[in-house]
Amino acid sequence: MILPIVAYGHHQLRARCKTVSPDYPLLPQLITNMWQTLYGANGCGLAAPQVNVPLRLFLVESQSTFDLLSPEEQTALFPEGAGIRETFINPEITARSAETWEEEEGCLSIPGLRASVTRPWSITIRYEDAAGTQHTRTFSGLTARMIQHEYDHLEGRLYLDYLAPIKRKLMARKLEYIRTGRFHAPYPMK
Ligand SMILES: [Zn+2]
Incomplete structure (x- = not known):
């Protein structure tokens, strides 16, 4: 079942998840529904609070981007040599590289907007997968970026929080449209 994605301004996007x-x-069932919602929205990541569920759970789908x-881009942006399709339950980022890089990000809860965000190049994360198996893995490049973006959702953080005030100001009008429901996304939102 495809679930509606909550839009910028919804309180769930600012809550710390349990x-x-x-x-x-x-x-x-929630995990199945979230995967259907992610694919339905043609996204590369989705966190439970984005479907109005305040739990520490997110999906990352970087394989489609890799493909x-x-x-040349695959080598540069995917040091692991492939993308992932993974469910992260109760994740904890245990290490972040000192090396950072800047790249544009978007968010299914903030349709139609993108901005450059600086993040660590690689991270180590401990999590359970959908089968309940514990993992501790290190990811780099675009997959690590997607993981950090989704992980932030569990902490009530949005990529907008990293932007310089001037950049945020330039986006303010469009953000206000989203917050007040005056926008169109090519997937169900509420
Ligand atoms: Zn997002």
Whole structure:
């Protein structure tokens, strides 16, 4: 089932999410619905608060982006040599590289806008996958960027928070349109 994605201005996007209990009975259905929602919106990541569920859970789908790039871009942006399609439950970023880079980001909750954000090049993250298996993995490049963007959602942070005030000011009018529902996204929103 495709779930509506909450838009910029919704309180859930500013809440700190709660740990997912291992016996949460609706978890498999929620994960299935979130994947359908992500693919329906043609996105590369989706966090539970974006579908109005305040739990520490997100998806990252960087493989589709990898597949679209030239071999040179793949080498530059995907040091792992491939993308991922992964469910991250109760994730914790345990290390961030000192090296940073800047790249444009968008967000399904902020349709029609993009901006450059500086983030660490690589991160190490501990998480459970959809089968409940624990992992500690290091990711770099675009996959690491997508993970950090989604992880921020669990903390109530948006990419907008990293922008210089002048840049944010330039986006203010469009943000206000989104906040007040005066926008069109090619996927269900509320
Ligand atoms: Zn987002």
